[in-house]
Ligand SMILES: Nc1ncnc2c1ncn2[C@@H]1O[C@H](COP(=O)(O)OP(=O)(O)OP(=O)(O)O)[C@@H](O)[C@H]1O
């Protein structure tokens with residue numbers, strides 16, 4: 001037998017060859033008890049497996065009410081249920097490694113032993129848990145014989161010094177040399193490799209572990225040294241070590257190499273343990289100290305198209321328009337003719353102003369296509385206006401004066417055309433297209449739905465605004481506004497939204513004005 005004393009360095013780790021494995025993410029099953037504070041047992045195992053790049057699975061032996069200060073109570077479900085959990089995993093998943101931790105009592109041990117052949121080919125690490133860091137017992141004293149009988153079925157057993165003594169039926173070793181000798185005896189009697197852990201060495205500055213390899217060059221002992229880290233946060237160190245070893249072993253196939261890799265990680269986890277601040281007793285180690293979370297990304301800029309944003313923003317204006325008495329009456333034909341006449345007269349005045357504003361949009365347009373679009377729109381406004389005069393307004397007596405709403409709306413648009421840039425102007429003119437198309441379409445479909453009676457007094461009007469050409473122009477105006485918005489700096493984007501909203505508000509006022517008109521006194525126009 002030879003004793004190789006190695007310094008636990010990364011250099012050694014990297015010098016050793018890593019055999020290729022079929023699975024890059026090993027499936028590792030922990031069979032253990034729980035720790036609701038997450039530092040030991042199953043919870044620690046899952047973290048350790050994950051930290052080593054494995055896929056962790058967990059079968060619960062006992063539910064343990066414990067924290068960093070101690071164990072309060074243990075609940076062990078019937079062993080038939082343990083068996084069901086084990087079968088559920090092995091019926092479905094190929095298991096690359098099994099870590100066995102707290103088994104609690106003899107019946108639990110027997111159940112696991114009966115199942116173990118189902119994990120043929122898997123690496124098996126047995127952490128013979130008997131007593132928690134806090135000193136509480138986690139294994140019934142009459143179960144020690146059963147646990148001893150389980151050792152030969154594992155590839156590696158990882159006892160601390162008191163557990164090593166129990167497994168051998170000997171007194172606890174008083175020094176490191178004696179402990180290593182005990183490890184050798186256990187390996188020889190069981191044929192299982194033994195990791196003798198030095199965490200419990202009284203008063204030692206070192207915290208060595210000795211690996212007694214029972215495979216290959218049987219009985220080879222390699223000691224991995226390491227300074228003792230000054231922390232009280234060592235809860236679950238043994239659980240974490242064994243689960244990590246099981247995981248790494250699936251990739252290296254060499255216990256010594258696995259130990260070097262895992263001890264380096266464990267040292268970091270102990271050095272950074274105090275950062276966790278979990279509990280008031282012996283806190284957990286920092287399993288994921290090597291993981292650096294990325295910065296929290298800044299909220300993405302508002303990427304939704306302008307049209308989507310403003311349509312949503314002006315929902316209440318739209319609803320208000322749809323439910324206006326004027327709009328309903330226009331739709332069902334019950335609108336008094338004098339109100340319709342007033343409305344059309346205002347609309348004709350509005351369209352003259354609107355046409356000027358569209359011409360300005362044409363003048364500011366960045367491309368010939370847009371210039372043409374706005375110019376054509378300006379022209380068709382004037383055409384609609386003269387058509388209104390020809391068909392509706394001529395011969396109906398004196399036209400009313402320009403109403404306040406009409407003036408205010410046109411002034412708002414003229415102000416935008418005089419003071420704002422192209423993008424804001426486009427946003428300001430858009431509601432006139434869009435809300436008209438929206439209302440016109442709604443009323444038109446209603447009319448069609450009701451049989452499209454030719455006796456509807458406003459059928460002509462309904463047809464104008466439900467016209468496909470108008471819908472096409474509206475879609476084009478929307479798409480121009482969206483492109484402007486996408487290219488606009490934040491201040492202009494805000495101004496575009498404001499301009500759209502103001503125009504949408506005026507649209508509502510405009511539809512409401514005829515109903516508010518006191519026809520007997522046209523001097524007091526709304
Ligand atoms: N303070 C420490 N500094 C450095 N390494 C330590 C320290 N305490 C324990 N270790 C290492 O942690 C691993 C677990 O050792 P330990 O002997 O404490 O096992 P354990 O008693 O089973 O653990 P647990 O605390 O989970 O019951 C070993 O590799 C040991 O060398």
Ligand SMILES: Cc1ncc(CO)c(N)n1
Pocket residue numbers: 032033034035040041042064066101102129131132133138235236237238239
């Ligand atoms: C469940 C469980 N397993 C193992 C230990 C040993 O740390 C513990 N405290 N709890």
